[in-house]
Amino acid sequence: MSWRATLGLVLLLAxxxxxxxxxxxxxxxxxxxVLADRSDYVMHDFEMIALNGxxxxxxxxxxxxxxxxxxxxxxxxxxxxxLLPEEEGRSWELRAKTGWLSAKGEELRLxxxxxxxxxxxxxxKAEFRSETLNxxxxxxxxxxxxxxxxxxxxxxxxxxxxxxxxxxxxYTFKSQVxxxxxxxxxx
Amino acid sequence: KASDRNQxxxxxxxxxxxxxxxxxxxxxxxGVVVTQGTLEIKSSAAEIYMAxxxxxxxxxxxKQVKMKQQMDDGTWMDAQADRVEYDMKTETITxxxxxxxxxxxxxxxxxxxxxxxxxxxMQSGGDGTRVRTVIQPKSAQPAQGKN
Numbered sequence: 340m341s342w343r344a345t346l347g348l349v350l351l352l353a354x355x356x357x358x359x360x361x362x363x364x365x366x367x368x369x370x371x372x373v374l375a376d377r378s379d380y381v382m383h384d385f386e387m388i389a390l391n392g393x394x395x396x397x398x399x400x401x402x403x404x405x406x407x408x409x410x411x412x413x414x415x416x417x418x419x420x421x422l423l424p425e426e427e428g429r430s431w432e433l434r435a436k437t438g439w440l441s442a443k444g445e446e447l448r449l450x451x452x453x454x455x456x457x458x459x460x461x462x463x464k465a466e467f468r469s470e471t472l473n474x475x476x477x478x479x480x481x482x483x484x485x486x487x488x489x490x491x492x493x494x495x496x497x498x499x500x501x502x503x504x505x506x507x508x509x510y511t512f513k514s515q516v517x518x519x520x521x522x523x524x525x526x
Numbered sequence: 527k528a529s530d531r532n533q534x535x536x537x538x539x540x541x542x543x544x545x546x547x548x549x550x551x552x553x554x555x556x557g558v559v560v561t562q563g564t565l566e567i568k569s570s571a572a573e574i575y576m577a578x579x580x581x582x583x584x585x586x587x588x589k590q591v592k593m594k595q596q597m598d599d600g601t602w603m604d605a606q607a608d609r610v611e612y613d614m615k616t617e618t619i620t621x622x623x624x625x626x627x628x629x630x631x632x633x634x635x636x637x638x639x640x641x642x643x644x645x646x647x648m649q650s651g652g653d654g655t656r657v658r659t660v661i662q663p664k665s666a667q668p669a670q671g672k673n
Contacts, residue, residue, distance in 0.1 A: 463547055463579055489546070493579050498542060508546040516542040516554070518574075520535045520581045522614075 378406035378415075389444065389476075396424050398476060402438070412442035419449070423505065429458030435472070447474040453483075466490045469501070479505040487512070495519045527598055528644060530563030531617055535581060539572070551575055558586065564596035565643075567610065577615075586610045590624065597646060601630040605641070617644045632661040 382405045391397040404417040416438035422430040436451025448471070455467035470485040480502065487501040489510075500513025540556015552574040560567040569586035576582060590606040597603060608623030619641045621627070626635040627648065634648065637655035641648050651657040 457546075461547075465546055491579065496542075500541075503546060509543070510546050511541070511543040513541055514556070516537075516539045518537045518539075518542065518552075520537070522532060522535070523580060 379409040381406045398423055399430075400438070414438075414440040416440065421447075421449075425458050425461070429460060431458060432456045433467075433472075445475060445477055447476065448472075449474070463491055474505075476505075479507075481505055486515075493521045493523065527564050527596055530565045530595065531614070531643060533563040535560060535562040537572070537574070544574075560584070560586075565593070566595070567591065567593045567612070569610070580614070582614055584612045584614075586612070593619070595643070597629070603627065603629040603641075607639075618642050632659065634659045 384403055385405065386399060386401045387405075388399045389397045399422040400416065400419050401422075402416045402419040405419075406415050407413070408415070419435060419438040421433040421438075423433060424430045433449070433453070433455045435449035435453045437449070439448040439450075441447075450471050453467075453469045453472045455465075455472075457463070457465040467487065467489055469483050469487045472481055472483045474481045482502040484500060486497060486499055489496045496512075496516070496518045498512030498514065498516035501510065502513075503510040537554065537558065537560050539554035539558045542552060542554050544550070544552030554572040554574065555570070558567075558569045558572040560572070567586055568588075569591040570588035572587070573585045574581055575584070587609050590608055591610040593605045593610060595603050605621055605625060605627040607621035607625035609621075611620040611622065612618075613620070621639045621641065623637060624635075625637070625639050626633060627639060627641070634650055634657065636650050636657035639648055639650035639657075650659075
């Protein structure tokens with residue numbers, strides 16, 4: 340057999356082997372990965388009220404859409420409005436572009452234009468703004484590492500490393516804090 | 527300046543803890559710088575007390591707290607002390623613990639001094655401690671105030 344034929348045979352064999360190896364390693368999606376993108380149920384234009392251990396309203400959420408992920412049983416909420424009740428039925432209002440709720444509701448992550456407003460008629464109106472906010476209802480804790488701005492009549496407070504106790508309203512900023520107070524005469 | 531007290535007060539700090547409902551005490555740490563018009567105060571820590579949504583009283587502590595303010599006549603007053611209490615209601619600043627105050631008119635040092643930001647009056651001592659005052663003679667070159 341001439342060297343040309345031998346060379347041709349070798350090349351043919353090489354082509355077959357590389358073709359087989361490419362087919363073997365092709366990108367085959369995991370069977371369950373296909374399912375993850377599809378929620379098992381979706382709610383539209385709803386209001387959900389979560390009750391605490393004593394059967395009282397702990398938090399209410401209104402949103403145009405909420406989808407549940409069957410894989411980890413978490414929820415994704417579109418433009419949620421959360422109502423955090425205070426005394427006499429008044430509530431803090433907390434809005435964001437998206438919300439993510441863990442399976443058992445221990446953690447809520449708000450993302451995108453997070454905006455909180457104190458209850459109408461409260462002693463001191465307060466507005467809260469940030470890009471993200473992580474809320475842990477069971478621990479009455481809300482925190483974020485993003486810059487936070489809190490405005491109240493006559494004062495404006497910005498800082499990073501924010502944490503607040505949702506019940507006592509105590510807060511802490513861990514760095515880069517700036518407070519501006521306008522005396523009544525300057526307002 | 528008398529007009530300082532009608533200006534916005536800006537407080538920069540390394541950390542701050544307080545209550546969102548503005549009641550009680552707000553504690554600042556990590557280095558505090560306060561500016562209000564020509565008034566400037568620098569300290570390690572501070573406590574801010576609010577009343578009806580306004581700052582009513584501030585207490586600054588440090589090794590030492592430094593303060594400077596321009597007088598209505600354009601000259602500067604520089605002061606330092608272990609503790610400085612600014613009472614916005616009475617518009618007085620009290621210097622406590624190894625204070626020294628310098629202005630073009632001379633210098634004054636002791637353990638306690640009350641400075642009225644409205645009138646510019648300074649009342650020192652009165653608590654049994656010694657006060658030292660140095661008054662510059664008219665002819666002497668006035669001490670270089672910071673402009």
